[in-house]
Amino acid sequence: MNKKAYVIMTLVLSISLIVAACSKDAGNKTSDGTGPYKISLALMGGPKTPDSWVNKALEKDLTENLGRDIQVEDVFLPSWDDAKTKINLLMSDKKEMPDVMWHWDMNKEFDSWVKAGAVVDLVPYLQKYGQNIINYYSKETMFYHWDPSGKIFRLPGDISEPGTMTTIIRKDWLDNLGLEVPKTLDEYIKVLRAFTKDDPDGNGKDDTYGFAGENSYRTLAPFFYSHGVDPEAFMIQEDGTVKFGATMPQVKQVLAIVRGLYEEGIMDPRMVAPIDGAQVDDIMANGKIGSIYRWVAFFNPDATTHQSFKALNPEGEYMPIEPIIGPNGFASDIPSDEIGWSFLSVTAAAKEPDTAVKVLNRMASSETNKLIRFGEEGEHYEIIDGQYKSKIGPEEKNKLGLGNYSWYITRKDEANIENIPEVIELFNKRAETAMPMREKIVFFKSLERPAWIEYSADVKKLRDETFWGIIAGELPLDAFDDFVAKYPEMGGKEIDEEANKLYAEQDQQYEEFSKWYDENIESYK
Ligand SMILES: [Ca+2]
Numbered sequence: 001m002n003k004k005a006y007v008i009m010t011l012v013l014s015i016s017l018i019v020a021a022c023s024k025d026a027g028n029k030t031s032d033g034t035g036p037y038k039i040s041l042a043l044m045g046g047p048k049t050p051d052s053w054v055n056k057a058l059e060k061d062l063t064e065n066l067g068r069d070i071q072v073e074d075v076f077l078p079s080w081d082d083a084k085t086k087i088n089l090l091m092s093d094k095k096e097m098p099d100v101m102w103h104w105d106m107n108k109e110f111d112s113w114v115k116a117g118a119v120v121d122l123v124p125y126l127q128k129y130g131q132n133i134i135n136y137y138s139k140e141t142m143f144y145h146w147d148p149s150g151k152i153f154r155l156p157g158d159i160s161e162p163g164t165m166t167t168i169i170r171k172d173w174l175d176n177l178g179l180e181v182p183k184t185l186d187e188y189i190k191v192l193r194a195f196t197k198d199d200p201d202g203n204g205k206d207d208t209y210g211f212a213g214e215n216s217y218r219t220l221a222p223f224f225y226s227h228g229v230d231p232e233a234f235m236i237q238e239d240g241t242v243k244f245g246a247t248m249p250q251v252k253q254v255l256a257i258v259r260g261l262y263e264e265g266i267m268d269p270r271m272v273a274p275i276d277g278a279q280v281d282d283i284m285a286n287g288k289i290g291s292i293y294r295w296v297a298f299f300n301p302d303a304t305t306h307q308s309f310k311a312l313n314p315e316g317e318y319m320p321i322e323p324i325i326g327p328n329g330f331a332s333d334i335p336s337d338e339i340g341w342s343f344l345s346v347t348a349a350a351k352e353p354d355t356a357v358k359v360l361n362r363m364a365s366s367e368t369n370k371l372i373r374f375g376e377e378g379e380h381y382e383i384i385d386g387q388y389k390s391k392i393g394p395e396e397k398n399k400l401g402l403g404n405y406s407w408y409i410t411r412k413d414e415a416n417i418e419n420i421p422e423v424i425e426l427f428n429k430r431a432e433t434a435m436p437m438r439e440k441i442v443f444f445k446s447l448e449r450p451a452w453i454e455y456s457a458d459v460k461k462l463r464d465e466t467f468w469g470i471i472a473g474e475l476p477l478d479a480f481d482d483f484v485a486k487y488p489e490m491g492g493k494e495i496d497e498e499a500n501k502l503y504a505e506q507d508q509q510y511e512e513f514s515k516w517y518d519e520n521i522e523s524y525k
Contacts, residue, residue: 049404053401061368100359121152157409159338165294212268217231222324224250228437301387338443
């Protein structure tokens with residue numbers, strides 16, 4: 001037995017003993033559900049301010065809404081480097097377990113908690129007391145957290161919007177050059193060329209690029225996605241099988257196009273080498289680029305990059321445009337997964353798991369979400385002409401503890417008042433325009449993918465060297481065919497077999513889930 005497996009075994013055993021020991025005296029702890037209740041919450045986000053204003057505000061809000069005295073004990077987790085160790089430690093001793101555990105990226109450990117009974121099945125409580133939660137999270141999201149035994153042992157703590165990115169273009173440059181908003185890839189490339197060569201900013205200098213962004217495939221979405229392919233994703237083929245996107249023939253067509261843009265000087269050459277996000281933000285703010293694939297949230301006037309851009313380019317205007325249509329009429333924005341990246345579990349230590357779910361449900365309301373994130377309207381922020389304006393600086397926000405309860409079912413809808421109405425509308429539109437690709441991409445439910453774990457690092461390394469080498473003109477276009485030929489022997493055969501097996505199982509499991517969901521969740525909304 002390797003060391004990791006041993007640790008997990010020991011953990012499972014120790015939890016089993018603890019759970020068994022505690023169930024004996026459970027009678028002593030049973031409360032009648034009316035007296036004061038103290039709930040402990042493991043917390044990772046925000047400034048981790050102890051004895052904060054936000055703690056008191058949450059207690060008051062819960063006490064008023066649950067009709068009994070609720071005290072909230074904050075259990076702050078340490079830094080990202082140490083948090084997993086701490087979470088394991090807390091979960092190995094029932095006396096130390098918080099009522100609600102926050103966790104992320106700990107699938108193996110989570111599995112052991114489930115097996116040991118250290119986390120509670122939430123289904124009966126969600127049915128009775130979890131309406132804000134089950135109405136907020138979609139059926140698809142709940143699938144990823146559903147145990148085929150018909151139980152749910154974790155809820156997502158935070159999920160990004162379904163579509164977070166968009167093609168962005170300089171509207172004022174289109175106007176300066178008398179160009180229309182491009183719709184097809186051909187039109188888009190013509191515009192990018194004009195943005196590079198026709199002095200769109202009218203300063204008489206050859207100082208602009210048509211297209212810029214990160215050294216990543218998502219930045220190239222207007223090209224890859226208009227061809228219906230994502231080199232990072234597993235893609236459903238017409239015959240129902242699944243393939244690693246990087247090996248699909250459409251990729252070669254896209255590489256030929258992007259390589260051409262680089263050669264012509266239309267594409268910002270800084271893209272072909274690793275570049276950090278802050279530098280890309282600076283490039284966007286400097287205002288010498290015509291188009292980029294970037295965050296929807298840029299369009300909040302309060303966003304830092306937006307403000308820097310406006311300060312440097314008072315007359316400049318970026319606008320979001322619809323996803324570019326490819327040669328076969330296909331168009332899509334990038335879909336986010338609906339799984340979420342961090343999770344909440346009610347532990348076996350919670351004396352009243354029903355009350356724990358009532359607390360989470362109240363925290364999942366728009367009202368409480370706003371309170372714990374932004375404070376009180378009038379005191380800490382105001383809404384002027386429908387737009388959020390903070391009345392306090394970052395330091396005071398930290399002092400109040402705003403953000404301490406981050407990723408406790410963080411709502412991305414109207415409750416996120418930092419978004420102006422136009423940005424909310426754009427998020428909604430991007431959720432729709434990301435649908436065509438969402439239907440082609442497999443988001444794996446299974447927590448176990450041994451072939452991918454073993455071989456993917458080498459495969460991705462060769463992919464990236466090949467693709468960026470082609471784009472930068474250092475490798476011939478046919479290097480793509482060499483990559484595809486090498487892929488199976490590099491573990492690609494096993495990767496694809498595993499992907500197809502998981503996809504088939506998952507597809508079948510979704511049918512079972514769907515029936516279960518209608519009976520056990522839908523009818524309780
Ligand atoms: Ca110029």
